[in-house]
Amino acid sequence: MSDLGALSVIFDLDGTLVDSEPNYYEASRQILAEHGVPNFTWAEHESYIGVSTLETAALWRERYGLSVPARELLAELNPRYLDLARTRTPVFPQMRALVELLAADGVPMAVASGSSPEAIEAILAGTGLDAYLRTAVSAEEVGHGKPAPDLFLEAARRLGADPADCVVLEDAAPGAAAAHAAGMRCIAIPYVAAQADAPEFATAALLLRGGQREFSARSVYAWLRQTAARAR
Incomplete structure (x- = not known):
């Protein structure tokens, strides 16, 4: 178990990890x-x-x-x-930094995306994120996509994690709703700034209204450590 206790982290892909x-x-x-x-x-x-x-x-x-x-x-x-x-999908730099921090701490991680399995595999391989994110679930593999909780619950199942111990990083309102429905905490990083006031984002444990401009790997990592310490 990592220093962050039983924490597992589930990343949305498009608009959260990468600017696809x-x-x-x-x-x-x-x-x-x-x-x-x-x-x-x-x-x-x-x-x-x-x-x-x-x-x-x-x-x-x-x-x-x-x-x-x-x-x-x-x-x-x-x-x-x-x-x-395959040729032009940039990773948000601070997201890569967070993935690396969590990997160094031994935190189980997964990707849960509405994209096809082929797209997820191509992007993770092309960006090198597959070295850290070896568990991935596509909406095509579950009964219902976001805002239903199926995708995140399946990711938790594959990680062997309790949904209550999972934190989801999401950029879109349907994903925030799905995390809430799954009983997971959500860090919301709206891709579309005008959607930051969507009611689904109000359920997030941490809402970064400025999106990726406001996102800092070190700050989010510190927030995760603090919340993990309070849970012990």
């Missing part, structure tokens, strides 16, 4: 244009942040009146996204 949303936006823009939906904007894309890729495809069908099944849209989106993800 520009890749998802570009892949989405291309796919939608091919299906007769021109001028897909970044503002529109922001409404899908934190939603699994399969659920996003289903929402596209509803919003844009597409006849293509959601799984077919997803099958088109994934390889387009992977081509971009």
Whole structure:
């Protein structure tokens, strides 16, 4: 057991560990244009942040009146996204620093993401985060994506951790809601600043309203140590 007691940490991937949303936006823009939906904007894309890729495809069908099944849209989106993800997915520097601090302290860690298993694997390998984050769960492997708790509960199960001992790092409101539903504490780092007042973020144990600009690995690590000490 680490110096942080029974703590386990579960990271969301996109928008939390890595800045992959520009890749998802570009892949989405291309796919939608091919299906007769021109001028897909970044503002529109922001409404899908934190939603699994399969659920996003289903929402596209509803919003844009597409006849293509959601799984077919997803099958088109994934390889387009992977081509971009393999070559240009930056890790947020302070997030990498936190992962390294936790790894040095022996804290069990996992990734729980709405992305496909292939996308998660490609990004972790391409960024070198796979050296620290060896447990990963995709929304495609559970019954329901965020805001349901399934994804985080499965990550805890694979880590052999009690949900009450888990802390989730999340950038999106559905993920914060999922962490709360799973009975886990959440550190919220909103990717979209305008969404910081979303009611789901009010359930977070720690809300960094400034997002990644406000995030400090040392400060969050100290907060985790303090909360672990109080729990003993």
